[in-house]
Amino acid sequence: MTAEVLIELIDVQKTYGNGENEVHALRGASLQVRAGELIAIMGASGSGKSTLLTIAGGLEVPTSGDVRINDHSLPTLRQKELARLRRQTIGYVFQDFNLIPSLTVVENVALPLELDGMNARNARRAATDSLESMGISDLAKRFPDEISGGQRQRVAIARSFVGPRRVLLADEPTGALDSKTSESVIRAMRKRIDGGLAGILVTHDAKLAAWADRILVIRDGQIVDELKTELRPEQFGAN
Amino acid sequence: MSVKASILAVLTMGACHGYQLRQEIESRTGGTWNINVGQIYTTLDRLERDGLVESNLTNVDGQTTYRITKLGREEAEAWLTNPLTTGPETKNELANKLALAVTIPGLDIAELIHRQRVQTMQALQGLTKAKRESNLDDPNEIPWLLIADLNIFNCEAELRWLEHIEGTLAKSAARDLNPSQDLLAPAKRGRPARQEN
């Protein structure tokens, strides 16, 4: 039995602007990520990595092509359904963290669950677990402007892990971290993904990319290369 | 390995004397690699024994000329075009190989670098996988982990270097500089000619 496909991009094109200002950020990108699988995206800056991720996360609409997350075709969803899918299914780590300054660390991490109707106590408990897995439970009561850039980054990652997510999308999640902290972050991400999530990691760091099952190289909006490690039999069954 | 392969690589471009080989290799690796001439001759003897080069005593001043055989040419081409497996021992070999390769006409350097990047990335993935399966809390695993980490950092550095020189070479190609060099004029025995700049 092969694990189910949780993320699928089918011939996705994305054009920004028009006329003279037209930018083809993606030119027909296709990929599939299965449960338990982490793929890394590498490529020069401006090659379309963030665009690919925001489209996979339903934050941007493709100009053409289809995006399927956990069996839903995002371009066909209504606004409200899309918002719910994003809250419940997709964990997203932004390049610039996107924390809410007026909420404490633990409140930031608990927020997606509370928005989803989980009661405050349970949400907080799940948030505390997630902070623990990032090794930063001691920061729970601080505000984002009271912690360092590297710590904010780990809070953002903890938030992306929280609750019953199926899909994890991370844009340069370890950019501001030293290499030892980066490694503990990728270890924690990998562990979550091994538990049945599908993940896409955008990174410049080959050391991090090497934690992925496959490495896709993107150039000028196209996936031009793919590196594979052997599939781990315990995860993908005998097929 | 490096000396043997570099000799063969130079000989793919024409026959040379021992001293001339030393000079060629030195100038084609940016003057960073000084091989002693004794090593060149012992290597040539072994290459001849193995049928990769043949020698003949030719010209008036009694110098021996070395010529590559078909077998030797195959070996040189394999070394130049196949990626190396990364490890502490191959670090300089890779640098020397690529430096030499850009001076040899007709080699697809971009393809060569690309294949090397794939190979090094796979080595890095292999190391990372082994690390992922290791137990960080087991003191018996620490020595291995330290070495693995050094190899991981070396792979990463190599990948960044390859990406960087890919850019450098692309730029030099765009300026229409052809870095290929013809063989230097044969040097007199014992007195390698000085490089003019």
Ligand SMILES: Nc1ncnc2c1ncn2[C@@H]1O[C@H](COP(=O)(O)OP(=O)(O)O)[C@@H](O)[C@H]1O
């Ligand atoms: N909102 C936008 N409006 C116009 N152009 C954009 C926008 N977002 C990205 N682009 C352009 O699309 C291309 C790909 O950008 P991006 O996906 O951010 O690249 P990367 O993340 O690989 O650095 C770039 O040329 C960028 O300038």
Ligand SMILES: [Mg+2]
């Ligand atoms: Mg980006």
